[in-house]
Amino acid sequence: MTTKPVIAPSTEDTLSRRGFFMKLGILFNGFAAMVLAVPVVGFLLSSVTRGRASGYLSWVPLGRIDEFPEGETRLATFRNPNVMPTDGKTVDTACWVRRVAGEQFQVFAINCAHLGCPVRWFPQSGLFMCPCHGGAYYRDGARASGPPERGLFEYPYKVENGLVTIQAGELPTPGAAIASLTGEKPPCAS
Amino acid sequence: MRIMIGKIGEWFEHRLQLAAPIREAAEHPVPRNTASWFYVFGSAALTVFLIQLVTGILLALIYVPSAGEAWSSLQALNHQVTLGWFIRAMHGWGSNFMVAIVLIHMAQVFLFGAYKFPRELTWVIGVFLLLMTLGMAFSGQVLRFDQDAYWGLGIGASIASRVPIIGPAVVKLMLGGPIIAGATLSRFFALHVFVIPGMLIAFVALHVLMVLKLGINEWPMPGRIVKRATYEREYHALTKQEGAPFVPYAIWKDLFFAAFIILAIAACAFYFGPFGPTGQPDPTIIQTAPKPDYFFLWLYALLSLLPPSMETPFLLIGPALAIVALILLPFLSGEGEKSWKRRPIAVITVLMIAITLGTFTRLAQFTPWSPHMNAWSGDPVPDRYIHGTTALERQGALVFQVKQCRNCHSIGNTGGQRGPALDSVAVRLTRDQLIRQVIQGGGNMPAYGNNLSPAETTALVAFLETLHPATQSPARDAARDLVLSESNPKSATKP
Numbered sequence: 001m002t003t004k005p006v007i008a009p010s011t012e013d014t015l016s017r018r019g020f021f022m023k024l025g026i027l028f029n030g031f032a033a034m035v036l037a038v039p040v041v042g043f044l045l046s047s048v049t050r051g052r053a054s055g056y057l058s059w060v061p062l063g064r065i066d067e068f069p070e071g072e073t074r075l076a077t078f079r080n081p082n083v084m085p086t087d088g089k090t091v092d093t094a095c096w097v098r099r100v101a102g103e104q105f106q107v108f109a110i111n112c113a114h115l116g117c118p119v120r121w122f123p124q125s126g127l128f129m130c131p132c133h134g135g136a137y138y139r140d141g142a143r144a145s146g147p148p149e150r151g152l153f154e155y156p157y158k159v160e161n162g163l164v165t166i167q168a169g170e171l172p173t174p175g176a177a178i179a180s181l182t183g184e185k186p187p188c189a190s
Numbered sequence: 191m192r193i194m195i196g197k198i199g200e201w202f203e204h205r206l207q208l209a210a211p212i213r214e215a216a217e218h219p220v221p222r223n224t225a226s227w228f229y230v231f232g233s234a235a236l237t238v239f240l241i242q243l244v245t246g247i248l249l250a251l252i253y254v255p256s257a258g259e260a261w262s263s264l265q266a267l268n269h270q271v272t273l274g275w276f277i278r279a280m281h282g283w284g285s286n287f288m289v290a291i292v293l294i295h296m297a298q299v300f301l302f303g304a305y306k307f308p309r310e311l312t313w314v315i316g317v318f319l320l321l322m323t324l325g326m327a328f329s330g331q332v333l334r335f336d337q338d339a340y341w342g343l344g345i346g347a348s349i350a351s352r353v354p355i356i357g358p359a360v361v362k363l364m365l366g367g368p369i370i371a372g373a374t375l376s377r378f379f380a381l382h383v384f385v386i387p388g389m390l391i392a393f394v395a396l397h398v399l400m401v402l403k404l405g406i407n408e409w410p411m412p413g414r415i416v417k418r419a420t421y422e423r424e425y426h427a428l429t430k431q432e433g434a435p436f437v438p439y440a441i442w443k444d445l446f447f448a449a450f451i452i453l454a455i456a457a458c459a460f461y462f463g464p465f466g467p468t469g470q471p472d473p474t475i476i477q478t479a480p481k482p483d484y485f486f487l488w489l490y491a492l493l494s495l496l497p498p499s500m501e502t503p504f505l506l507i508g509p510a511l512a513i514v515a516l517i518l519l520p521f522l523s524g525e526g527e528k529s530w531k532r533r534p535i536a537v538i539t540v541l542m543i544a545i546t547l548g549t550f551t552r553l554a555q556f557t558p559w560s561p562h563m564n565a566w567s568g569d570p571v572p573d574r575y576i577h578g579t580t581a582l583e584r585q586g587a588l589v590f591q592v593k594q595c596r597n598c599h600s601i602g603n604t605g606g607q608r609g610p611a612l613d614s615v616a617v618r619l620t621r622d623q624l625i626r627q628v629i630q631g632g633g634n635m636p637a638y639g640n641n642l643s644p645a646e647t648t649a650l651v652a653f654l655e656t657l658h659p660a661t662q663s664p665a666r667d668a669a670r671d672l673v674l675s676e677s678n679p680k681s682a683t684k685p
Contacts, residue, residue, distance in 0.1 A: 048363050092473060118476035173350075
């Protein structure tokens, strides 16, 4: 029996036994990484995929219909339907409720359609104004002036048993679903 | 005693064998003229980074990364924990210094041509370090979980949502859910405390290693051209033959500047105190005007001043172009002149960028584009503007206040600056033009036609017509006088 050197430097192209096992080992680890990647990526993207599957939107009550006088715009708050134990106050959200007449409402998101700052309602001049970059909107949410390219975001609403409820659960952003759900083209958007 | 220490040292050295490489690194020869005060910014950036690491770990001993408790844990740091305010202030001021020093370092490296062959990769890694520094700045601002952080996240989400097709998914990935809430803070905590610092440490190590391997950039001499074929031989001559050991020949200036920077941060922290937190991160409190920290103020200004239609392309394409340009720079001009004295375009570029960023930052400090939300109820019309006016004009002044005109228009130097100051508006616009502007709006002004009764409009315009300097008469439509006189020949004056 002849003893071969422990590490045989193979100069020829043929695959040595150990070289083969090393490559198999790398392949095996690649497989393990792929198996692990499924739950890791699934976990990382869970906030996106959950939104796709069941959606985040649900109907939340804002208050009784008689809390909103006809022809006026009032601030209302609601609790976001998806709550985690560490959310603190961040799940409480404000919105502007305009009762046009009877059961006809407009519920505007608090977030400016430009970059999401909280808009304030000025009943005297009938304008929503944004403190950040100076966007302004008319009482019906249409863009009046400033950098926003569209009117205020509106939540879908319904009135049931004297309760005003809106479909909410997502931060309204210029690209988000809630905006495209009900966002009518503002008349003066160019 | 000395023998004892020596023996312990030997014991470790026998096992670690670090003395030789450390001595080699410390005493590596550098070109003599690089022992300059211009060459201290890299080590200063490293110093501030170390301060941020230490103060960051100290803050993490108390801070709670929970949307429900972060704000109160910051209050505890400010008011309850001994010297918590000082550590917070050091970390906050440290971040300001870090962004500033990294930018100065970058400008110096650019102007001295240090990014040219063979240091291209050092520059590219430096670009990544800059991006990570900005990432730390933004995520750190989020961890100071107050009103500004909350609405700042909303702004970030609004920008991210504008990415075509995947925008909404990017927003949910960024926020960790459909809204800004607990998961959002937690993931920014993970980014700020684990992910980005980990990458920073690795990239800083690479960056410093490459400076050691390739040698510090020599002082650029006008006319000494960098060529791939000859540069390394020339540099070798500068270091190995004429150079001096880095320690102590050049390092003393780095040491002095590092200590100076540490003391400067400590002085700012001691004198100005910690940043915030401002109001609680409660989205139902809408009486707030969120503002970013100083390193993003220029962006705040840009977003106000860009035409709306250009905003999205600018936001999405601009940063990508800037990063690509920075990364490509050493590959496009890897050779040639290094000295700023022979690179006028480089100097002008740095000046232009500095002036632009400086101007935008300055503008964002007093936000002339934001309406003053309380001007209508807080800033009265100055006495001299209603002195000796008629009842109708005074009624107009009331309308002017009550309809929030003041929020965007100043008179007597108080009120918003979103629209033009109206102290002499009557000189610029005739009565008809005033009525048209009020009712129809235009030129970035909302139309008030639906919110003013004819009587209110009449009163308001009557008041606006009084707004002209005593020495200048109000604007007048000459043709109108003529038409009126023709239709009423009795009072006509013959032309």
